Amino acid sequence: MKELENTLLEKQINPTAMRLVVLDYLLKQTNAVSLTDMELGLEKTDRVTLYRSVKTFEEHGLVHRIDDGTGTTKFALCQPACTVDGHHDLHVHFYCTNCSETHCLPKTQIPEVKLPGGYERQETSLLVKGLCAECRK
Amino acid sequence: MKELENTLLEKQINPTAMRLVVLDYLLKQTNAVSLTDMELGLEKTDRVTLYRSVKTFEEHGLVHRIDDGTGTTKFALCQPACTVDGHHDLHVHFYCTNCSETHCLPKTQIPEVKLPGGYERQETSLLVKGLCAECRK
DNA sequence: AATAATTTGCACTACGATTGCAGGGCATAC
DNA sequence: GTATGCCCTGCAATCGTAGTGCAAATTATT
Ligand SMILES: [Mn+2]
Ligand SMILES: [Mn+2]
Ligand SMILES: [Zn+2]
Ligand SMILES: [Zn+2]
Numbered sequence: 001m002k003e004l005e006n007t008l009l010e011k012q013i014n015p016t017a018m019r020l021v022v023l024d025y026l027l028k029q030t031n032a033v034s035l036t037d038m039e040l041g042l043e044k045t046d047r048v049t050l051y052r053s054v055k056t057f058e059e060h061g062l063v064h065r066i067d068d069g070t071g072t073t074k075f076a077l078c079q080p081a082c083t084v085d086g087h088h089d090l091h092v093h094f095y096c097t098n099c100s101e102t103h104c105l106p107k108t109q110i111p112e113v114k115l116p117g118g119y120e121r122q123e124t125s126l127l128v129k130g131l132c133a134e135c136r137k
Numbered sequence: 138m139k140e141l142e143n144t145l146l147e148k149q150i151n152p153t154a155m156r157l158v159v160l161d162y163l164l165k166q167t168n169a170v171s172l173t174d175m176e177l178g179l180e181k182t183d184r185v186t187l188y189r190s191v192k193t194f195e196e197h198g199l200v201h202r203i204d205d206g207t208g209t210t211k212f213a214l215c216q217p218a219c220t221v222d223g224h225h226d227l228h229v230h231f232y233c234t235n236c237s238e239t240h241c242l243p244k245t246q247i248p249e250v251k252l253p254g255g256y257e258r259q260e261t262s263l264l265v266k267g268l269c270a271e272c273r274k
Numbered sequence: 275a276a277t278a279a280t281t282t283g284c285a286c287t288a289c290g291a292t293t294g295c296a297g298g299g300c301a302t303a304c
Numbered sequence: 305g306t307a308t309g310c311c312c313t314g315c316a317a318t319c320g321t322a323g324t325g326c327a328a329a330t331t332a333t334t
Contacts, residue, residue, distance in 0.1 A: 016299095016312065035290080046314050051291075053312095067206050069262070071322080072290065092250055097259060105256075111248040113229055113263065118270025119242075122234060125206070126250065126263045133255025153281065153331075172321080183283050188322075190281095208291075209321070 011060040012084060018045075022053045023062075032066050032074035032093070032102040060084045068095040068102040068127060076104050090124060096132035103132065148197040149221060155182075159190045160199075169203050169211035169230070169239040197221045205232040205239040205264060213241050227261060233269035240269065 004023050008015040025042055026033070033041070038050050054075050057063040061082035066074040079089040092108040095101075110126045141160050145152040162179055163170070170178070175187050191212050194200040198219035203211040216226040229245040232238075247263045 014311075018313075047290095048292085048315080049313050067204060069204050071208075092252075094252070094256060105253060108250065108253060110263075111250065113245065113248065113265060115229075115231070115265065115267075116242060116245060116270075118273060119231060119265070120268040120273050121265050122267040124263070124265050126247075126261070128250065128252065128256070128258050128261050130252075130259040131257040133253075136255060136257050151280075151331085155282075184321095185284080185323085186282055 007062070011057075011062045013056060013060050013062065018049055019053055019056070021045075022050065022057070026063065026075070026077050029076070032068070032076040032104060034072045034074050036072070061087060064089075066093050066102055066104070067125065068093060069129065070095070070100070070102075074102045079106060092126045092128060094132065095127060095129045096135055097129055098131055098135035101132060144199075148194075148199045150193060150197050150199065155186055156190050156193070158182075159187065159194070163200065163212070163214050166213070167240075169205070169213040169241060171209045171211050173209070198224060201226075203230050203239055203241070204262065205230060206266065207232070207237070207239075211239045216243060229263045229265060231269065232264060232266045233272055234266055235268055235272035238269060 004020050004027075005015045007023060008019060013019060021042060022038065025038060035047060035050055035054070038054075039045055039047050042050075054063055054065075058065055058075070061078055061084050063075045064078050064082070064087050066076060068074055078087060079091075081088045089106070090110040092105045092110055094103045094105055096103075110124050113121075113124065115121060141157050141164075142152045144160060145156060150156060158179060159175065162175060172184060172187055172191070175191075176182055176184050179187075191200055191202075195202055195212070198215055198221050200212045201215050201219065201224050203213060205211055215224060216228075218225045226243070227247040229242045229247055231240045231242055233240075242265075247261055250258075250261065252258060
């Protein structure tokens, strides 16, 4: 698992046992996951440690947090462009109202929004709710 | 205060004393407000009653809820276009990272987003975080 | 006024997010 | 090899918001 270790090192994250496990888990997901998802998906993990692990990941540009309107924060791995300097990938997120899954749509970028005079943008997030491809079949 | 009463009646909301007070409060706000804001801004109110009042308002197209990423839901009055059939105003919301205020930007509509094949949209929300006009001065 | 329907207030529950702190692991210095 | 310090982990506990159940109060209907 040198691969995993290098991923962390590249983002200047100390590759501890716990963090390697968390990264491994995240790499296997196709949807954004909550802390509870991780807790259930991993053996013998403490919720708070998970919480702090993903927080560290987030601060180093390895994962991004997603607010899908459910009240439970979800997390997903970032595109390579993201660094410790910030998250530089402005893609749309999708929440399926049927299966309750949250997806990143990395190929769907958030369009430019022209703000009224005086406002200064720092971050933008766009969430679409609806039916995912699976649930529409 | 026939005015207030009519506003409620137009949306087919029973104009109780409590609801008139809540509507009056909302009309005076320039920002979106949380339940706690209302609770503090009004005398002698029960949080749960407020909760249910705005819920009713929301269901009848009088207010809309705003998720500004803080974890605390905010509420604001709708544009006239909204009815009991649904909220028909897709404007951008803005959260100021300095003063922590949340604004509706009714003149800034959410642009079209083309979803990948198979996805079906039901709702769209767009949140911009940054500095508001006041805080940038 | 009596009755029925709706609304309100209080108590209590649920749950995710977050903190404090003590103990464990690890690297480095001596 | 042992001591020192720093980072990481796990547990307990707290916080804050959302939400429910039910009885009492209010409002509408007859
Ligand atoms: Mn994403
Ligand atoms: Mn709004
Ligand atoms: Zn789905
Ligand atoms: Zn501001």
